[in-house]
């Protein structure tokens with residue numbers, strides 16, 4: 001956390017959010033089942049995350065749309081448009097990624113149906129304010145994990161280049177729009193207690209859901225009870241790259257009363273990524 005709340009709000013207001021249609025040369029032919037360092041744990045972990053995205057991101061778009069009538073600031077309204085474009089494209093790309101996983105006999109259709117039903121249930125039973133609080137919590141998770149993807153070379157080491165390119169692009173856009181849902185929440189809802197209570201619930205749900213989908217994939221591969229795979233899990237979370245160890249303190253920042261996502265200023269990552277000369281069509 002390197003900025004005050006005031007500085008963070010100023011940064012947030014200055015961010016332009018562009019929808020980018022990427023020109024991925026996605027050639028699935030040569031991608032191995034364990035595309036991430038030939039490691040079953042890491043590959044199935046990322047695959048499980050990918051399965052959360054298409055419906056999850058639709059839920060985020062709905063939650064922001066359902067609260068935007070409280071927003072009058074034209075810059076934030078513009079950012080909402082960019083946020084919706086970005087999440088729509090992410091959902092589309094991850095749906096293709098998930099379809100690709102079917103080649104390994106993973107029950108993707110069943111998982112997607114389950115996710116769809118849950119989204120309908122959430123929309124029916126939870127108020128727009130609660131769904132927006134969920135969105136803010138999950139956007140915090142995606143932002144702090146995206147920071148790892150973009151800054152921790154141990155995290156991306158061994159990824160198949162095509163998947164790596166896709167995950168880096170998603171991480172960049174998650175960084176770029178990390179405060180949009182949060183800024184809408186502050187204007188439309190504002191409750192600190194709803195925000196942190198929801199974060200606690202979402203943390204349990206998110207960890208449970210990711211682990212469940214990952215366990216299904218490992219079960220299908222006959223690897224669920226392989227001690228080596230479990231050891232790779234411990235290493236992944238706590239040693240190298242040490243995902244949990246590295247994101248823990250960023251995660252806790254969310255519980256501060258004066259938290260804002262741009263208190264953690266990592267705009268230089270956006271500039272670096274653009275400077276690499278990425279090919280995309282702005283939409």
Ligand SMILES: [Fe+2]
Pocket residue numbers: 057086087090091170174
């Ligand atoms: Fe996204």
Ligand SMILES: [Fe+2]
Pocket residue numbers: 087139142174177
């Ligand atoms: Fe997002």
